[in-house]
Amino acid sequence: MTDIHPREILITTIARLLDGVRHVAVGASSPIPAAGAMLLRALKQRAGAPPVRISILGSVEHNFFTNGSVELFDCAGQGRIDAFFLGGGQIDGHGNINLVGIGDYPVSAPRWPGSFGSAYLYFVVPRVILFREEHSPRVFVEKVDFTSAPGISEPGIYRTGGPMALLTGKALFSFDKARPGFTLESLHPGHGLDEVREATGFRFEHADRPPQTELPDRATLDLLRGQVMHELSETYPEFASQMRREIHA
């Protein structure tokens, strides 16, 4: 199975992390999370399980909302969104994320776009998956320069959601809010513990010999390369055709 594309492992891992959700929302320019959600939906469909609903923000086709851009947040506040994805220019070992910028706020350089809905959704969506392909010390820092949204909250703060896992181009971590901190769950094929330790600016727990991230089986891979890539290409045509080129290269 050396022909598995690294992003196929990410997509399959996301589908696994989402197992059990009824409704997952995905940001506008998040093709890999979208593909993971679509793969889960296809797997459930094949198994005759209850359907998985996917809302892709900013998409016309996958927009099930009719009350303007506030509806995503209302819907999450009602407990009707089970999973969401967040990234960040910086993510630290307490699960804090920074989408605003580097340096002494408010004078940030570079300045990133801003916090979007993170300061709310991180609190009210039960399964937030932190997803960032780039795995480097500039992204995974000891302490973020600006906390767009905190990974954990004091006792007594209303919080029904938070980080469940961190998925990068090199590895998968789980999050323990009691400690708080990340635990390395598995390494993607071709990546080692020392490499990940060097690329990560915060400490994390890990086994002496962490397992490899689970690979998709043949049937899952066929579903992903067939039905899912077809569905994905409707919303992310460039991403889908790039993936197809690289798989067949």
Next chain:
Amino acid sequence: MTDIHPREILITTIARLLDGVRHVAVGASSPIPAAGAMLLRALKQRAGAPPVRISILGSVEHNFFTNGSVELFDCAGQGRIDAFFLGGGQIDGHGNINLVGIGDYPVSAPRWPGSFGSAYLYFVVPRVILFREEHSPRVFVEKVDFTSAPGISEPGIYRTGGPMALLTGKALFSFDKARPGFTLESLHPGHGLDEVREATGFRFEHADRPPQTELPDRATLDLLRGQVMHELSETYPEFASQMRREIHA
């Protein structure tokens, strides 16, 4: 001009009280207030003055709202509704209104429908016209049994609206919130001061010889009997045809 119908005097008086408003809202089953608003609109139209907007609640034709039944209240809260009408099973000398019932609440007998939006609109609509055709001591009481909405508020309570006038089948009163209390402004033709005093359960100020309520001139009457009754008949067909029958009787 003995051929003026008593309700034509009410309608003309309402149009006068509304002079200067940009937007007036009228309850679903309030043909006389609606006719007053329509008369004002027609008078302004004839004079080439800025248009008067009329929202009739529950009407499909005169419904300018598209955000459900909350929009009237939102619109009023935004300061976009200049005038509204309220009635009540009881109205007292402080302008308090009771739309709930007689007796020891919550066991009311009779029980009336309820307060509707009065407890809000009375606070935020600048010109609230209290309108009740029946002028009797059972309606105009010393003190209401239940205050659906108070006529006045303590200093420091947010209040941009309140009662401007009380119009009945016998007379027109203005409201002085400083005193607080009603002042008899005029008596409708055929009604006397003693009669009104007897029919009113609360004290009010009055001149020794109160003037008669201003009657519509010929041109206004023509407008009312022509264009306005035609417009009114679209929303209140039974009321309009009854008025027409009585005028021509």
Next chain:
Amino acid sequence: MDLQGMARRVEAGMQLALPVDYAGVSMAMTQALIAHGAGDLDLFCVPTGGLQVDQLVGAGLVRSVETSAVSLGEAGGAPRFNQAIAEGCIVVRDATCPAIHAALMAAQKGNPFQPLRGIIGSDILRFRPDWRVIDNPFAEDSDPIVLIPAARPDIAIFHAPMADRHGNVWIGRRRELAAMAYAAQQTLVTVERIVEENLLGNEMSAAGTLPALYVTEVAVAPRGAWPYGLWGEYATDTAEILRYAKAARTAEGFAEYMAAAPAGQLQESGR
């Protein structure tokens, strides 16, 4: 799904959100609810109630009514409701329309409360120990303001012109129906008809559509608002409401009317 099946979702002691008479009342569900018989219901009227509330009260299924008003409109007071109040056998939680909307909005937003101007000095507030008055923290001087707690009804029930095969429901500009569905745990909808096209498939129909995400079940009930009207579809049958108002003046008259009603309703539905 049939009406009887939908009605079985209603369990004793649940809170039901019901719409105002002109917005789309599922009168078809009234009969089904009475036949089903789950009692001790708490009714939450958005923002006022009428025939449906009166009939559920008359059938003895209601424990409390939260509302800004209950009436039969032109046909006068609601006879069974008013009788129940005079006898003290239901609890009424008097509100004012925007407070009802505020309670739903709080639930829609996942908030514990929603502020609302006005009300202070009203006896409504005096009899609502579940409402709070705080001092507006943004004001320099004292500025009391009412906070309305969120209402999260167990089930919202209404009638609409159409739904599609995906469960999307077209509610037009009657957005209080969406507000009810956002706030409620379950939403049961009766419709005049099922359409073949996807209501979210074009921007024009999507604008007035409540997405299936908020809809638990849909059942077809032609003329399902009768004797109320349905906007854009048919007018209110005022004569029938007057007939009800007259009959329901007594408990016996109400019982006779209701015993005869299903047939009348079926006849209407068959048109």
Next chain:
Amino acid sequence: MDLQGMARRVEAGMQLALPVDYAGVSMAMTQALIAHGAGDLDLFCVPTGGLQVDQLVGAGLVRSVETSAVSLGEAGGAPRFNQAIAEGCIVVRDATCPAIHAALMAAQKGNPFQPLRGIIGSDILRFRPDWRVIDNPFAEDSDPIVLIPAARPDIAIFHAPMADRHGNVWIGRRRELAAMAYAAQQTLVTVERIVEENLLGNEMSAAGTLPALYVTEVAVAPRGAWPYGLWGEYATDTAEILRYAKAARTAEGFAEYMAAAPAGQLQESGR
């Protein structure tokens, strides 16, 4: 009404509410605002900003930006906005999307504030002294919750597919445009076209219509969102936004692009 006439309603120091890139940005008004030249503007992005914000900042008309984010989407960061922040020459009031919506909702309801969950522990809150945290008075134990004060922009500006001769504007399911209009003192709208029928005349189009009551002025501007797309009408011209992003990396490149832009836009409009 023409664009220049509408732009003259904007005075120096006013707060403008502007929509997110996919909801209907009146790019046609951007040019008119720059030509008009009223400065010291406070921009209020609902809930995020893009090209329009970047161009108004680049033209030196902006004093502050309240937003949840500013970016050019696939074309990357907003170059003039980011440069202005690095130089400290505009004030940015960082928010989070639902807080922006909450501020408009408070204004829509005539409320001084609106509560919002989340945010506590975020640096956003730390830098927003205008927001407050109170203890939820309905909770038994301590339960802090954020209150967002009402935003009442002077003018809301957006682009929509159509308006009718009464001034009603069809906004479809982009209800944040209605929220902006409810909250704002004035609302200026550009549209693709004026239609002859009354948009409130049937329930289907009424469901997606912002009533004229909230609309100050309407001007026709075909392809008025370009290079952004308009839902149901035309797609985003990503190549043009990339061209802008590249040009606007420097102040000079921005000036050159903007000097050439009106012609480009007129050409586009003429299609």
